[in-house]
Amino acid sequence: MILTFLHAIESILTIIVMFMTGWLLTHVGWLDEKTSLIFSKIIVNVSFPCYMLWNLMSNFDKAKLQELSGGLVIPITSIVLSYVISVLVSNLLKVDPRRKGVFRCIFFTSNTIFIGLPVNLSLFGAESTPYVLIYYIANTCFFWTLGNYEISKDGDEGRETGKFSLSTLKRIFNPALAGFVVAVILIFLDIRLPRFVMDSCKYIGELTTPLAMFFIGIVLHSTPLKKLRFDRDLVVLLLARFILCPVVVIGLELLIPIPPLMAKVFVIQAAMPAVTSTGVIAKQYGADYEFATIATVVTTIASMIVIPIYMVLI
Template structure:
């Protein structure tokens, strides 16, 4: 019960920051340019600094070497979910110009804007490497298979810009994580003033991420949320099938309990924030993607405490 109450407290902290973004967006504090700027600050500046500060401060060479073999669990989970997403799309008769979006949102989750904040709020800094292991698999799937599927919806079948894809996979957050790991493995110590800078800038990551989500929810419009086969199918994949499958994979394993909890929570995060942006770029149904991001984000605030209760 104590863990459940802690989970509720952590979710309320997150909800408070989302509410700030939502209210300010409703009061017209943000236009499209400022919203993009917040996302850019988080992904290209604050998050890489957060990786460097936290990993170099809190983790040893031995701990980091033990992480990478467990990358197989999120890879296997998302591979199975992708196959299931195709079957579910067929069973629900998802129309062709939404199939790619439906499938990508079914098996790929929001591991940074929501996942990072949730896990750090619930489990503390020790959860960060586990979050990043899942992120490595998730971001690779989204910027390769996910983008291909969304592009197919927009009539760009078979088209994949590999230069752009590699740029998105090897993004600043992942490069920040990789640099921090290399420096720890090589026992390199950075000057204290530089580590302090990384710490201060990295501290922007979680509050700005949550404010961004609040803005996204406000822009999508809660009144547009619907429960039909297009929405319920994605909710089934995100909040029921994904955590159930991940639980089956990790619970019998010998990995640390915290890693199991982080992987299960990461698998049940909302739909990827980048999905509407990519959909708009490729001429797919960006409104549907935006509504699903908002809907899954809101419902995750109910699902997360339930998952915490079931894991304890």
């Protein structure tokens, strides 16, 4: 049990080491605010679309995608329900309009691949991978569509346009989603890309996590200490990430019978911290990226306490 716990925590410590490296590089003057803007553009428009293409086409074929698609019911339903709750809670609490979308996005989506995958592998072994990827597909779709749209409304342009428009469609159908759609189409058409294309997508895609972590380090360095505190919104997000969302999944699993291992993986996936790219997206749209970054860091560190609890319960 102790060894498994240590393996699960290692993935979180890796994330912490990376964003602290970004903080240190900013402190010595190698990185700055202008660099963070460049990083956010690279992640959203280049590295993550490549990552999506490589990841899906490396892990799925047509038969496997069709076989696992039935397991999407619980992840999709739980994320939709969590989103509805996030809207109700954010309106009830009258969350600041400049961070309302960020609040909702962190509330209903989780870090299912960069932390979720290694944690599940440590807890349940390689046989958990297909179920991790099922939740990852649902979570990623919602993050880059609904989550991306909610965050975009926090920015000046989003608040001005307000209603659904052509600008809204452009924000929803972003490069990351395009990478996902292209990958799914190629898989169903049984088209395999040349090895050099896949390798290129892999290497470019692997820039996503370190660049996102360096971005977090830059923002943390430039954020005044008085902002690094537990306010009401952050406390609610901690409760949502680690209690409410997993409970929603457990409730659905009581109604919809699924294999025991799949059920355990879905609960763990729902209890993961905020997606590391949340602050990057917020920066892109001129939203409250400082709050997004702080929430990402705090939920990531808090997961070191939460994961052992779920290990015991599960």
